Amino acid sequence: MNEQVIKINGISKSFALDKSKSVNILKNISFSAYSNEFISIVGPSGSGKSTLLKCISGLLKPTKGTININSVDPYLLSPSKVAKMRRTEIGFIFQSYNLVPALPVFENIVLPLRLSGKKISKTNIEKLLNSMNFSADLENFVNTLSGGERQKVAIARVLVTNAKIIFADEPTGAVDESSKRLIFKILRKLAGSGVCVIMVTHDIDLASKTDRSLILKDGKLIKILNRPNSAELLEEMEKG
Amino acid sequence: MVRLAMWQFRYTWMSWIGALIIFLASGFVIGFTIIGVDSTIKAKLNYGNFNPVGLFLTPAIFGLITLTLLINGITRLVINKFKNDYDLWSLLGANSIQLSVMISIQMGLTGMIGGLLGYFMAYPIVNIFYNWIRTNPGMTEFPEFNMRLHYESLILSVMILSILIGITGFISGEKVFLNMNKRHKIINELYLFSHFIWTIVIYGGLIYVYSLFFKSPRKIIKLLGDQTIENTYLQILLILAILMIIAMNEIERVILPMFVKVLQYWIPTKLMKTFQTAYWNVLEKKEFLRTLTLPSFIFSLVSSFFMYLAFDLANISNKRSLSEIFGTLLLFLGAPFLIILANTISLTIISSSERSSNISQLSIIGFSVKDLLFEKIGEASIYGSIIFIQGTIGNALLYVPIMQASYYTHTQMKDGWLSITWIPATVGILAFLFIFLVDGIYVYKNYAFKQTIDI
Ligand SMILES: Nc1ncnc2c1ncn2[C@@H]1O[C@H](COP(=O)(O)OP(=O)(O)OP(=O)(O)O)[C@@H](O)[C@H]1O
Numbered sequence A: 001m002n003e004q005v006i007k008i009n010g011i012s013k014s015f016a017l018d019k020s021k022s023v024n025i026l027k028n029i030s031f032s033a034y035s036n037e038f039i040s041i042v043g044p045s046g047s048g049k050s051t052l053l054k055c056i057s058g059l060l061k062p063t064k065g066t067i068n069i070n071s072v073d074p075y076l077l078s079p080s081k082v083a084k085m086r087r088t089e090i091g092f093i094f095q096s097y098n099l100v101p102a103l104p105v106f107e108n109i110v111l112p113l114r115l116s117g118k119k120i121s122k123t124n125i126e127k128l129l130n131s132m133n134f135s136a137d138l139e140n141f142v143n144t145l146s147g148g149e150r151q152k153v154a155i156a157r158v159l160v161t162n163a164k165i166i167f168a169d170e171p172t173g174a175v176d177e178s179s180k181r182l183i184f185k186i187l188r189k190l191a192g193s194g195v196c197v198i199m200v201t202h203d204i205d206l207a208s209k210t211d212r213s214l215i216l217k218d219g220k221l222i223k224i225l226n227r228p229n230s231a232e233l234l235e236e237m238e239k240g
Numbered sequence B: 001m002v003r004l005a006m007w008q009f010r011y012t013w014m015s016w017i018g019a020l021i022i023f024l025a026s027g028f029v030i031g032f033t034i035i036g037v038d039s040t041i042k043a044k045l046n047y048g049n050f051n052p053v054g055l056f057l058t059p060a061i062f063g064l065i066t067l068t069l070l071i072n073g074i075t076r077l078v079i080n081k082f083k084n085d086y087d088l089w090s091l092l093g094a095n096s097i098q099l100s101v102m103i104s105i106q107m108g109l110t111g112m113i114g115g116l117l118g119y120f121m122a123y124p125i126v127n128i129f130y131n132w133i134r135t136n137p138g139m140t141e142f143p144e145f146n147m148r149l150h151y152e153s154l155i156l157s158v159m160i161l162s163i164l165i166g167i168t169g170f171i172s173g174e175k176v177f178l179n180m181n182k183r184h185k186i187i188n189e190l191y192l193f194s195h196f197i198w199t200i201v202i203y204g205g206l207i208y209v210y211s212l213f214f215k216s217p218r219k220i221i222k223l224l225g226d227q228t229i230e231n232t233y234l235q236i237l238l239i240l241a242i243l244m245i246i247a248m249n250e251i252e253r254v255i256l257p258m259f260v261k262v263l264q265y266w267i268p269t270k271l272m273k274t275f276q277t278a279y280w281n282v283l284e285k286k287e288f289l290r291t292l293t294l295p296s297f298i299f300s301l302v303s304s305f306f307m308y309l310a311f312d313l314a315n316i317s318n319k320r321s322l323s324e325i326f327g328t329l330l331l332f333l334g335a336p337f338l339i340i341l342a343n344t345i346s347l348t349i350i351s352s353s354e355r356s357s358n359i360s361q362l363s364i365i366g367f368s369v370k371d372l373l374f375e376k377i378g379e380a381s382i383y384g385s386i387i388f389i390q391g392t393i394g395n396a397l398l399y400v401p402i403m404q405a406s407y408y409t410h411t412q413m414k415d416g417w418l419s420i421t422w423i424p425a426t427v428g429i430l431a432f433l434f435i436f437l438v439d440g441i442y443v444y445k446n447y448a449f450k451q452t453i454d455i
C-alpha cells in the first residue's frame, strides 16, 4: 500500500513588493503525494515551480493553505524539530548543488549523519560513490569537482540519510548527458523502493518518465497528468 | 561538532582577522589585569589600603563589560557574511544550537589568539602604567615591585578571554539563528517608553547643566555644596562632557542621515561621477556609519576637553589634578575606549566586503578600477567629513562653557575659536585614511587582477 506522505491544501503565496503592492506567485494549489511515487513539476520559467517546491518542503511559509509532511505541518514545528525533520525525513537536491565549501567531499556527504550524531561507515560511503561512478578523491574540497561530480555528492548526501521524501529542483539542470541519465536512474530507483520523489524539471523527456506530472502555469496548477507521455506534456504546456 | 567547526574555521579564518582586532584589545586588557594581579600576589603585596590588586582589576571589569556588549554586533556581522553557508547548514538539518556552537568555537579560537598576543603586548604597558600611577600624588604609597611574565598567568588570561568570548558568542549566535529580534509587543512598548523617559532626562539634564554656565558663579557654588570656584567649574564641566556623550549616542541615528544629505549639497557632486554612488552607499550603511562616528565623537570631545583643561583653564586644573583626572579616566574609561576603538576597526574590516557588495555591479556596468577607487575615496571622505563636522559642533558646544568658566575664574583663554577644529580634523583625516585603506585594498585585491567578474 502506498501511504500518503504529503498533503497540500489550498496553498497560495504572495510576495510583498513594497508596502502597498504584492504579487501572487502561487494560487490555491492542492494535491497529495504518496510513498513509492515519482512526481515531476513542470511549467514555463517563472511559473512558480521553485516557489512551490520551497513551500511544500518547509523552506518558505505559504501565505495561505496548509502543508502536511508525514501528517505534520512543518511550519508549526519548533526550529529544533524542523532541523530534525530535515536531517532524518527529507532530503534536498538543487541545481546549484548546495555543498558546503568549507568541507571536503566525505564530510559533505556525512554531514547530516554528523549533525544527528549517527555512526559513520567510510566503506559504505565509498561503495555508494563507486556505484555512482564517482571517482574523485574523498579528501578533495568540493570546489575542485566538476558539476556532475558535485551533484553526485549532493545526491549521495541525501542517500545516506535514508530520507523517505526527496525534493529536487532541476537536479539535472547543469550536468552532462551521462550524469543526467545516472542521476535520474538513481531517483527512479529510490521511488521504486518506497521513497517519494518530487522533482522540478524543464526536461519534458525526464518528466515523461515520472509517475505523475503537475503542470504549473502562472502560479496555478492547471493539470495533473498520470503516467504522462511527452506529447501530452508538450500539448498541455503549450495550451496553458 | 568541534571537527566541523574546525573545518569551517579553516575555510573562513581570513574573515576572523577582522574580529581578532577587538579580541586582541580585550586580550591586552585582560593581560594587563592578570599580569598586574599575578605579580602583586607573587610579590606578596596584596594587602592593606594600598593594595594594587584593585587598581589592576578596574580596567578588566569595565573592559569586559564593554566587550560583552559589543560581541553581539561582531557575531551578527560574521554570521551575516557567511549567511549562505549557515543557511545551507540549517537546510541540511543543523539546529540553532549546533550552529551557535560552531560560531562559538570559532570565536573562542580567535579569542585564544587574541588573548595570547594581547598578553605579551600588555606586559611592557602594565609596567609603564604602574610606575607612572605611583608618581601621582595620593598614589605614591603604592608599593614598588616588578611585573613578571608567567605561564600560569598567560594560560589564565587566554582561558578567561576565550571562554568569555565563546559563551557570549554562543548566546548572540543563538539570538541570530533563532531570529529572536522580534520582541514581545508589550515589552517593546515598555522599552520604548522607558527609552523616551531616559531621553528626556538626558536632554533635560544637558540643557540644565548648560544653563548653569550662564548663571552667576555664586549660585552654582551653593548648588554643589560650598567648594572652591575652580573645583565647582571642573565638576560641572565633567558632567557636561559626559552628558554630551550620552546625548550624542541617543541622537546619532536621527542626525546622521541628515548630515549625509546636507553634505550632498555642499560637495559638488558633478565633480566626480562616482560621488553620487558614494552617497547612496554611505546612506545605506547607516549602522556602520554610527559605529564609526560615535567613538570618533567621544574621542575628539574628550581629548579637546583635556586640551582646554590643560592649556586654558590651568588654574582650574593645576598640573596635579589634571594628572589625577587623567589617571582616573584612563583607569575607568581607558579599557572600554580601547575596546570600542578596536571594535570600530574590526567592524570596518569585517564589513568591508559588504560595503563593496555593489562594486561588482558597478564594475559590470563599466566602472574601471580607477573609478571604483574614486568611489571609495568619495565614501571615505564622506565618513571623514561627518566625523569632522560632528566633532566640531560638539567642541563648539563645549567651547562656550569653557570660555564662561575661564571668565569667572579669571584666566586668559589661550586657544581661540579655531581650536575647536583641530582634533576633529585630525580624527576625520585618520578615519578617511583608514577606511580608504581597508576598502581600497579590498577593491584592489578583488578587481584589479580580474579579467572576468562573477556576479
Ligand atoms: N522572494 C521573492 N520576492 C518576489 N518575487 C519572487 C521571489 N521569489 C520568486 N519570485 C517571483 O516568483 C516567480 C516564480 O519564481 P520561481 O523561481 O518559483 O519560478 P520557476 O518556475 O522556478 O522558474 P525557473 O524555471 O526559471 O526556475 C518569478 O516571477 C519570480 O520573480
Ligand SMILES: [Mg+2]
Pocket (backbone or CB within 6 Å): A049, A050, A051, A169
Ligand atoms: Mg526554479
